[in-house]
Amino acid sequence: MSSVTDIAIAEAGRRARTKARNQEAILAAARQVFAELGYEAASVRDIIRRTDLASGTFYNYFRSKEAIARALAADAAERLRPILRAERDRAADLEGWLDGVIRAYFRFLVEEYGRAAGLPQVRVDATPAQRAVFEEVRESLTRILGDQLAPQADTAYLTAGAIGIARHVGEQMLRRAPPDPDGAARFAVRLILHGLPAVARGA
Amino acid sequence: MSSVTDIAIAEAGRRARTKARNQEAILAAARQVFAELGYEAASVRDIIRRTDLASGTFYNYFRSKEAIARALAADAAERLRPILRAERDRAADLEGWLDGVIRAYFRFLVEEYGRAAGLPQVRVDATPAQRAVFEEVRESLTRILGDQLAPQADTAYLTAGAIGIARHVGEQMLRRAPPDPDGAARFAVRLILHGLPAVARGA
Amino acid sequence: MSSVTDIAIAEAGRRARTKARNQEAILAAARQVFAELGYEAASVRDIIRRTDLASGTFYNYFRSKEAIARALAADAAERLRPILRAERDRAADLEGWLDGVIRAYFRFLVEEYGRAAGLPQVRVDATPAQRAVFEEVRESLTRILGDQLAPQADTAYLTAGAIGIARHVGEQMLRRAPPDPDGAARFAVRLILHGLPAVARGA
Amino acid sequence: MSSVTDIAIAEAGRRARTKARNQEAILAAARQVFAELGYEAASVRDIIRRTDLASGTFYNYFRSKEAIARALAADAAERLRPILRAERDRAADLEGWLDGVIRAYFRFLVEEYGRAAGLPQVRVDATPAQRAVFEEVRESLTRILGDQLAPQADTAYLTAGAIGIARHVGEQMLRRAPPDPDGAARFAVRLILHGLPAVARGA
DNA sequence: GATGAATGAGGATTCATTCAT
DNA sequence: GATGAATGAATCCTCATTCAT
Numbered sequence: 001m002s003s004v005t006d007i008a009i010a011e012a013g014r015r016a017r018t019k020a021r022n023q024e025a026i027l028a029a030a031r032q033v034f035a036e037l038g039y040e041a042a043s044v045r046d047i048i049r050r051t052d053l054a055s056g057t058f059y060n061y062f063r064s065k066e067a068i069a070r071a072l073a074a075d076a077a078e079r080l081r082p083i084l085r086a087e088r089d090r091a092a093d094l095e096g097w098l099d100g101v102i103r104a105y106f107r108f109l110v111e112e113y114g115r116a117a118g119l120p121q122v123r124v125d126a127t128p129a130q131r132a133v134f135e136e137v138r139e140s141l142t143r144i145l146g147d148q149l150a151p152q153a154d155t156a157y158l159t160a161g162a163i164g165i166a167r168h169v170g171e172q173m174l175r176r177a178p179p180d181p182d183g184a185a186r187f188a189v190r191l192i193l194h195g196l197p198a199v200a201r202g203a
Numbered sequence: 204m205s206s207v208t209d210i211a212i213a214e215a216g217r218r219a220r221t222k223a224r225n226q227e228a229i230l231a232a233a234r235q236v237f238a239e240l241g242y243e244a245a246s247v248r249d250i251i252r253r254t255d256l257a258s259g260t261f262y263n264y265f266r267s268k269e270a271i272a273r274a275l276a277a278d279a280a281e282r283l284r285p286i287l288r289a290e291r292d293r294a295a296d297l298e299g300w301l302d303g304v305i306r307a308y309f310r311f312l313v314e315e316y317g318r319a320a321g322l323p324q325v326r327v328d329a330t331p332a333q334r335a336v337f338e339e340v341r342e343s344l345t346r347i348l349g350d351q352l353a354p355q356a357d358t359a360y361l362t363a364g365a366i367g368i369a370r371h372v373g374e375q376m377l378r379r380a381p382p383d384p385d386g387a388a389r390f391a392v393r394l395i396l397h398g399l400p401a402v403a404r405g406a
Numbered sequence: 407m408s409s410v411t412d413i414a415i416a417e418a419g420r421r422a423r424t425k426a427r428n429q430e431a432i433l434a435a436a437r438q439v440f441a442e443l444g445y446e447a448a449s450v451r452d453i454i455r456r457t458d459l460a461s462g463t464f465y466n467y468f469r470s471k472e473a474i475a476r477a478l479a480a481d482a483a484e485r486l487r488p489i490l491r492a493e494r495d496r497a498a499d500l501e502g503w504l505d506g507v508i509r510a511y512f513r514f515l516v517e518e519y520g521r522a523a524g525l526p527q528v529r530v531d532a533t534p535a536q537r538a539v540f541e542e543v544r545e546s547l548t549r550i551l552g553d554q555l556a557p558q559a560d561t562a563y564l565t566a567g568a569i570g571i572a573r574h575v576g577e578q579m580l581r582r583a584p585p586d587p588d589g590a591a592r593f594a595v596r597l598i599l600h601g602l603p604a605v606a607r608g609a
Numbered sequence: 610m611s612s613v614t615d616i617a618i619a620e621a622g623r624r625a626r627t628k629a630r631n632q633e634a635i636l637a638a639a640r641q642v643f644a645e646l647g648y649e650a651a652s653v654r655d656i657i658r659r660t661d662l663a664s665g666t667f668y669n670y671f672r673s674k675e676a677i678a679r680a681l682a683a684d685a686a687e688r689l690r691p692i693l694r695a696e697r698d699r700a701a702d703l704e705g706w707l708d709g710v711i712r713a714y715f716r717f718l719v720e721e722y723g724r725a726a727g728l729p730q731v732r733v734d735a736t737p738a739q740r741a742v743f744e745e746v747r748e749s750l751t752r753i754l755g756d757q758l759a760p761q762a763d764t765a766y767l768t769a770g771a772i773g774i775a776r777h778v779g780e781q782m783l784r785r786a787p788p789d790p791d792g793a794a795r796f797a798v799r800l801i802l803h804g805l806p807a808v809a810r811g812a
Numbered sequence: 813g814a815t816g817a818a819t820g821a822g823g824a825t826t827c828a829t830t831c832a833t
Numbered sequence: 834g835a836t837g838a839a840t841g842a843a844t845c846c847t848c849a850t851t852c853a854t
Binding site: 149161167171192200 | 243356367375376403404
Binding site: 428 | 836837838839840841842
C-alpha cells in the first residue's frame with residue numbers, strides 16, 4: 001500500500017544484492033591476484049583494479065589485506081571440508097574414499113585456479129586451513145585403514161605422502177590445457193594405492 | 204727484513220677470513236629469514252638484523268635482495284644436483300636409486316633448515332632450480348624404469364607424485380626433534396615403491 | 407530531486423580544484439627547489455616540505471623526481487617557444503626581433519624565478535629544451551640576417567654569443583630588487599647589436 | 610756519509626714525490642668526473658676509481674668531497690687570475706685586453722676540459738671563484754674603458770654580457786674536434802667589440 | 813700513508829589504510 | 834555505501850666517511 005515503504009523495501013533488496021555482488025567480485029579478484037603473485041607481492045590495488053570499484057571500497061568489505069586472505073582460505077576450507085567429510089562417511093574402502101576425495105579436490109582446483117594466469121603459491125602446511133585439511137585427511141585415513149593399520153605406522157608421514165602426491169599431481173594437472181581432473185585423479189589414486197611401479201606400467 | 208711483508212700477508216689472510224665469515228653469516232641469516240617469511244615478506248633489514256653487521260654492509264656482499272636469493276638457490280641446486288647425478292649413475296635399480304636420492308635430499312634438508320625456526324616457503328615448481336630438479340628426476344626415473352615403463356605412462360605426473368611425496372614427508376620430518384632423515388627416507392621410498400597400503404602395514 | 411546529483415557535481419568540482427591546486431603547489435615548490443639546489447641535490451622531500459602535503463602525495467601527481475623535472479622543462483619550453491616563434495614571424499628586422507625575444511625571455515624569467523630564493527642552475531646547452539631553444543634561435547637569426555650574413559659566418563658561435571648575453575644579463579637582472587626586465591632587455595639588445603663600446607657609452 | 614741518513618733522506622724525497630703524484634692524480638680524476646657528471650651526481654668512488662688508489666686514500670688528501678670541489682675551483686681561479694691580471698696590466702686598449710684575456714681563457718678551457726668526455730656543469734655565477742672572476746673582469750673593464758665609460762653605464766650588465774659571450778662561445782668551441790681556441794677568441798672579441806651585425810658579415 | 817671493509821644516515825619509491833565528501 | 838586523494842611508515846639501495854690493520 002505504502003509505495004514509499006515498497007520503494008524502501010525494494011531499495012533494501014537491491015542494496016543487499018549489490019553488496020553481495022561486490023563482495024564476490026572482490027573475492028574473485030583477490031583469488032586470482034593472490035594466485036598469480038602470492039600474498040606478499042599482491043597489493044590491494046592490484047585486487048581492486050580487477051573490479052570496477054574504488055580502492056576505499058575494499059575496506060567496506062574487508063578489514064585488511066590479511067583479512068581477505070584469511071577469508072579466502074576459510075572459504076576454500078569451508079568448501080573443501082564438507083566434501084571430504086561426505087566422502088569419508090560414504091566411503092566403504094580406501095580406494096573409494098581416495099577416489100572421491102582426490103577427484104573432488106582436483107575439480108575444486110580447476111574451478112578455483114583454472115582460469116588464473118598463475119598458480120597458487122603454496123606455503124606447505126602453513127595456513128590454518130591447510131593444517132585443518134591435513135588433520136582431516138589424517139583422521140579419515142586412520143579410520144578407513146582401520147585394523148589394516150599397524151600400530152607402529154606413522155600416520156603423519158603417511159598423510160603427508162598422500163597429500164604430497166595430490167598436491168603435486170594436481171599442480172601438474174593445472175599446467176595442462178585443458179586440465180583433466182578425472183584422469184589426474186585416477187593416476188594419483190593408483191599411485192597412492194599401488195606405488196610408482198604400478199603406475200609406470202601404464203594406466 | 205720481511206716482517207713488514209709478513210704482517211701484510213697475515214693481515215690479508217685475516218681480512219679474507221673475516222670476509223668469508225661475514226659472507227657466510229649473511230647467507231645463513233638469509234636462509235633462515237627466507238625460510239621463515241618467504242622471499243617477499245623478508246626484508247634486507249630482517250636479514251642483517253640477525254648478523255652483527257650494519258645494513259650497508261649487506262651490499263658489500265650481495266648486489267641486491269634478489270641476488271642473495273638467487274645465490275642461495277644456486278647454492279642449494281649446486282649442492283643437490285651432483286648428488287642426484289651421482290645416484291643416477293650408480294643406481295642399479297629403482298629402489299637403490301630412490302633410496303640414495305631421497306636419503307641425500309632429507310639429509311640436505313636437515314642440514315639446510317634443521318636449525319631454522321621456520322620452514323621453507325615453497326612455490327611449487329616455480330624457481331628455475333626447482334624446475335631443473337624436476338627435469339633431472341624425471342629423466343632419471345625414465346631411464347631407470349627403462350622398459351618397465353609403459354609407452355603411455357605419464358612421466359610428468361609420475362615425477363610430480365614422487366617429488367610430492369619426498370617434499371611433504373621431508374617437511375614432516377623437519378617438524379620432529381630430532382629429525383630422522385634416514386627413517387623418513389625409508390618411509391618415503393617404501394611409499395613410492397609399494398603404495399600406501401604397504402606402508403600402512405608398518406615399517 | 408537532483409540535490410544529490412548537485413552535491414555530487416559540486417563535490418567533483420571541488421576535488422578537481424583541489425587537485426589542480428596541489429599539482430600547481432608541487433610544481434611551484436619543485437621549480438624553487440630545483441632552482442636553488444639543482445636537480446641532483448634537490449630531494450623529493452625538499453619539494454614536498456615546501457607544500458603542506460605528505461611525501462606519498464607527491465607520487466599521486468608525478469611518477470618520479472625525474473618526471474617532474476621533465477614536466478617543468480617541458481612547461482617552460484612550451485611557454486617560451488610560441489613566444490619565440492611569434493616574434494620570429496612578426497619581426498621585420500634584427501633589432502625588432504631581438505627586442506621582442508629578449509624582452510619576452512626576461513619577463514618569463516622574472517615570472518618564473520622572480521620569487522625564488524635562488525637562481526636556476528644552468529647546465530649550458532645540456533637539456534633537450536635548451537638545445538631546442540638554441541636551434542630555434544639559430545634558425546631565426548639566420549633567417550633574419552638574410553643576405554647580411556656572410557657565407558663563412560659561424561652561426562653556431564653567433565647564436566652562442568647572443569644567448570650568452572641574454573642568459574647572463576638576465577641572470578644579473580634577477581639579482582636586482584625589483585628586477586627590471588625591460589631595461590635589461592634594452593641593454594642586451596644594444597650590446598648584441600652594437601657591441602660593448604656602444605653600451606659603455608651609456609644607454 | 611751516514612748511509613742510514615742518506616737512505617732516510619732519499620726515502621723522504623720519494624715519499625714527497627709520491628704524495629704530490631697522488632694528489633695530482635686525484636685532482637685530475639675529480640676534474641674529469643665533475644665535468645662529466647656534475648658535482649652532485651659524481652661520487653667519491655667515481656673519482657678514486659679513475660686512479661689506482663684505494664677509496665680510503667682519498668681522505669688522506671682531501672677532507673671531503675666538497676673540499677676537493679673547492680680545491681678544484683680555487684685551483685682554476687688561481688691559474689686564471691694571474692693571467693687576467695697580467696693582461697690587464699699589459700693592455701693598452703680594450704681590444705688588446707679582450708683579445709689577451711679571452712684567448713687565455715679559451716686555451717685554459719681546452720687544456721682543462723679538452724679531453725673530458727663531458728663538459729663542465731656551470732652554475733652561473735654561483736661559486737666564489739666565479740664571483741671573483743666576475744669582479745675581476747668588471748674592475749678591468751671599468752679601468753680600461755676609462756672615460757669612454759658613461760657615468761650611468763651599467764657595469765654589472767656589461768660585465769655579464771662579456772662573460773656570457775665568452776662562456777657560451779667557449780662552450781661551443783669545446784664541442785668541436787679539434788677545438789680552435791684562437792679562432793673562437795677572435796670571434797668573441799669581434800662580437801664584443803662591434804656587435805653581432807659585424808660578426809655576421811664574416812670574419 | 814695506504815687499504816678497503818664497515819657504517820648508517822638519507823634518498824626515491826610503494827602501499828596498506830584512512831577519511832572527507 | 835562509494836569514492837579516490839592523502840597519509841606516512843617501511844622498503845631497497847647508495848654513498849660519504851671512518852677506522853682497524
